[in-house]
Amino acid sequence: MKLLRTALLAMLATLGLAGFAAADDEIYREYFPRQPIDPAKGYLGDETWSGSVRYWKDAATLARNLSLAKDHANEWKLNLKFMDIDSDAMNSGHFVVDQGEALVKTLSGSEPDFLTCLGEGKTDLRGLGAAYPKFDSKLGRIMTVDSRVEHCARTTLRRELAQGTPDNVRITTYIKSLSTGTPLNVDIQSKPIMQAYARGEKLFYTKAGQYNFACASCHSPQGMVGKRFRGEAITSMFSDAAHYPSYRIGKGMVESMHERLRTCNAQSRTVSLPFGDPAYVDIEVFLSVLANGYPIAVPVERY
Amino acid sequence: MDQSIRVDPKLLVMLAVIALTACATAPEREPAARPGPAAEAKALAEAEASRPVPAGAFPPEVRAQLPKFACLSYTLPCGKVPTRQPVKQELAGPLNGDVARGTQIAMTRGKGNCIACHVLQGGVQPGTVGPDLSRYASFGRSDAETYALIYDMRWRNPDALMPPFGTNQVLTDQELRDVAAFMQSQK
Numbered sequence: 001m002k003l004l005r006t007a008l009l010a011m012l013a014t015l016g017l018a019g020f021a022a023a024d025d026e027i028y029r030e031y032f033p034r035q036p037i038d039p040a041k042g043y044l045g046d047e048t049w050s051g052s053v054r055y056w057k058d059a060a061t062l063a064r065n066l067s068l069a070k071d072h073a074n075e076w077k078l079n080l081k082f083m084d085i086d087s088d089a090m091n092s093g094h095f096v097v098d099q100g101e102a103l104v105k106t107l108s109g110s111e112p113d114f115l116t117c118l119g120e121g122k123t124d125l126r127g128l129g130a131a132y133p134k135f136d137s138k139l140g141r142i143m144t145v146d147s148r149v150e151h152c153a154r155t156t157l158r159r160e161l162a163q164g165t166p167d168n169v170r171i172t173t174y175i176k177s178l179s180t181g182t183p184l185n186v187d188i189q190s191k192p193i194m195q196a197y198a199r200g201e202k203l204f205y206t207k208a209g210q211y212n213f214a215c216a217s218c219h220s221p222q223g224m225v226g227k228r229f230r231g232e233a234i235t236s237m238f239s240d241a242a243h244y245p246s247y248r249i250g251k252g253m254v255e256s257m258h259e260r261l262r263t264c265n266a267q268s269r270t271v272s273l274p275f276g277d278p279a280y281v282d283i284e285v286f287l288s289v290l291a292n293g294y295p296i297a298v299p300v301e302r303y
Numbered sequence: 304m305d306q307s308i309r310v311d312p313k314l315l316v317m318l319a320v321i322a323l324t325a326c327a328t329a330p331e332r333e334p335a336a337r338p339g340p341a342a343e344a345k346a347l348a349e350a351e352a353s354r355p356v357p358a359g360a361f362p363p364e365v366r367a368q369l370p371k372f373a374c375l376s377y378t379l380p381c382g383k384v385p386t387r388q389p390v391k392q393e394l395a396g397p398l399n400g401d402v403a404r405g406t407q408i409a410m411t412r413g414k415g416n417c418i419a420c421h422v423l424q425g426g427v428q429p430g431t432v433g434p435d436l437s438r439y440a441s442f443g444r445s446d447a448e449t450y451a452l453i454y455d456m457r458w459r460n461p462d463a464l465m466p467p468f469g470t471n472q473v474l475t476d477q478e479l480r481d482v483a484a485f486m487q488s489q490k
Contacts, residue, residue, distance in 0.1 A: 027385040029373065033462055207386060208373040210365075210473060211466035223464060227431045230419040266360035269473075271374035271381045279375045279382075 030207040032216040032223070039188055039197060042292030046079075046238035050225045053238060056081035076226050076233040084243060084297040093173065093247030093299025096254045100174025103167060107157060117152035118175065129179035130296055133285050135192040142196055144284055145172045146256055147276055164259060164275030173245045173254050176298040183295050184242050186288045193285060200286025203279055204237075209270025215283070217268075241284065241291035246302045254299060257284055361413060372471065389457035390470045394447040400484025408474065408482050415474060415482050420465070424489055432464065439489040449483040 037045050046053035055065045055077040062081055068074045069082045104125075108115035115123050122128065129145055136143045143151070146163040149171045153161035161168045187193055204215045215237070218224045224234040244257040255263075258280045262272035273280055360366060374381035409417040410426050417423060420432035444452075452459065454469030468474045474482065 027383060028388055030386050030461075203375050206373075206375060208375055210369060210372045210471045212386065212471060213464075213466070217464050224432050228429075229432055230416075230430050231428055263360075265375070266366075269361060269365065269369060270372065271369045271376070271379065272360075273374070273376050273379070277376065279377055283375075 030212065031202075031205045032207060032214040032220070034205050034216075035220065035222070037201070037290070039194070039289045039292075042184075043239040043242075043290065043294040045290060046236050049238060050076075050079075050221045050236035052077045052079050052225075052236055055079075056239075059085075072228075076235075079235050079239065080233075080302060081239070083302060084300050091247050091299060091301045092252075093245075093254050093301065096170050096173045096245075096247070097177045097299055100170035100172070100177075103171055104174060107153075107159075111156055113156040114152055117156050118148060118171075125175055126178045127182050129176040129298075130182040130185050131187065133193070133196075133281065133288055134187060135190050142192060142281055142285065144257075144276075144281060145175050146258065147281075149175070150276070162275065164256060169245060169254055169256055169259075172256060173299055176245060176296060179296045180298055181295050183293050184288060184291045186285070186292055188289055188292070193289075196282045196285040197289050199279075200282035200284070203283050204286055209265065209268050211268050211270075213268040213270070215264070237287055237290060239291045239294040241288040242294040243297045243300050243302070245298065247299050249301055249303055257287070365413070368472070387467065387470050389461065389467070390455045391458040392451050392454040392469055394450040398446040398450065398480050398483055398487075400480035400482070400487075402481075402484050402488045404478075405481035405483070405485025405488075408478050409485055414478070415468065417482070436486065437489055439486045441490065446483060446487065449486050450479055453479050453482055453486075 035049065037049070039045070041047075044053060044057070054061070055068065056062045056079055062078070062085070065078065066082055068078050104115065104118070108118075115125075119125050119128060132148075133142050133144045135141070139151070144163075146168060149168050150161055150163050153159045153168075161171065188197075207214045207217070216223055218229065218234050219237045221236075225236050227234070241257065244260070245254045246260075247253070248255050256275070258275045258277070261280050261283060262275075265272040370379075370381045371384065372381065373384045373386050376382035406425050408414040409423060412419070417436075418426035418429050420430040422429040422431070422435040422437045424437050439449075453474075455467040456463035456465040457467060466473055468482075469476075469479050
């Protein structure tokens with residue numbers, strides 16, 4: 001096996017690809033071939049990934065290319081971004097935003113600390129969702145909007161609003177909706193964030209489950225992006241984090257990013273992890289850095 | 304998602320009273336005002352246990368065997384389960400596959416689902432991820448090679464996307480034989 005690994009690494013080096021060399025030496029693990037990504041480029045990193053970003057990089061470009069949505073072979077080039085255009089129209093996710101707003105009003109009406117905790121001292125939550133995930137130096141860990149809601153409910157209301165539960169999803173969706181139109185701005189100068197990014201990147205390429213799939217098996221041009229996976233046109237992961245939580249037409253509900261990751265795992269016959277699991281937080285950081293600069297669109301629909 | 308949109312303030316007061324009573328009678332079940340990581344982990348695990356399985360999940364008998372395979376967790380036992388190494392499986396005896404059963408397996412999502420990635424005769428809405436196999440019989444591959452490639456493609460191509468259907472027990476030995484027979488019928 002050692003010989004095979006050495007040969008593989010040599011092969012990767014020849015191709016100019018950096019492998020995840022000799023990590024987890026005790027157990028045998030397979031990785032999808034890694035492609036270099038520059039996190040500083042944010043969503044524009046897709047230029048050297050699937051290349052589809054040139055069809056959806058901004059509203060005007062997207063508007064020019066909308067006819068691709070009806071073109072079976074080229075539909076993938078829009079990366080489903082045409083669904084973001086409906087963000088001001090009525091999709092069922094707006095009901096969830098309204099529910100979240102009412103909840104925040106009620107809960108902070110009886111306990112104003114809840115609101116100031118959500119806003120980290122501010123009571124105006126507009127735009128704050130765009131900086132997540134972020135490292136909270138007071139708590140010593142990376143926070144997502146979902147874990148902030150959970151944390152604030154527990155500390156100021158003594159109430160469980162666990163991540164992934166309906167009320168947490170409602171409030172999270174409401175908070176993210178207050179940043180719609182604001183470009184995602186995860187702090188890549190933060191060391192803990194970039195350490196999480198590196199772990200998330202590794203997980204993205206890690207093959208797991210009964211099908212031995214990595215995230216990259218589907219969401220990379222060397223995998224399935226640009227091809228048909230039965231009825232699906234698989235998306236590039238660049239910019240995806242900007243539209244969570246999303247209203248899932250197929251499920252008839254709003255789902256958080258971790259709900260999506262749980263479903264990804266389940267569909268590829270891999271054990272789904274709990275909401276807020278550190279591995280999912282790392283993947284969320286990775287995906288969010290790769291959506292940096294792309295305007296948040298919540299709530300919008302996805303299939 | 305349930306429809307409890309409005310939270311009546313009176314209900315909140317009631318809940319608070321119930322919570323405080325519970326605190327008084329069963330303090331070990333309530334987290335402290337500022338819980339540590341252990342309490343948060345416990346709350347997370349409890350919330351998880353109360354969640355329904357994700358939509359799109361496979362049936363219980365499939366899910367039950369998933370912990371035997373690697374997962375992405377840093378803490379769960381499946382995070383330390385080794386990936387099963389590539390196997391070049393010998394075909395024992397003649398193929399004895401059934402084309403009709405093989406067709407069924409190739410077109411069924413919970414079974415082989417070959418059609419999701421390959422163009423095949425007898426299926427609709429094929430994928431384009433893998434090669435077009437609608438003329439597979441003309442490739443001139445033996446039954447043994449066909450069987451071994453469905454069993455585990457990685458012995459030929461370490462970066463293959465195709466799941467190792469035999470090594471990872473997605474299909475039984477007879478089901479692998481049926482699919483191989485179906486492949487050899489693609490003329």
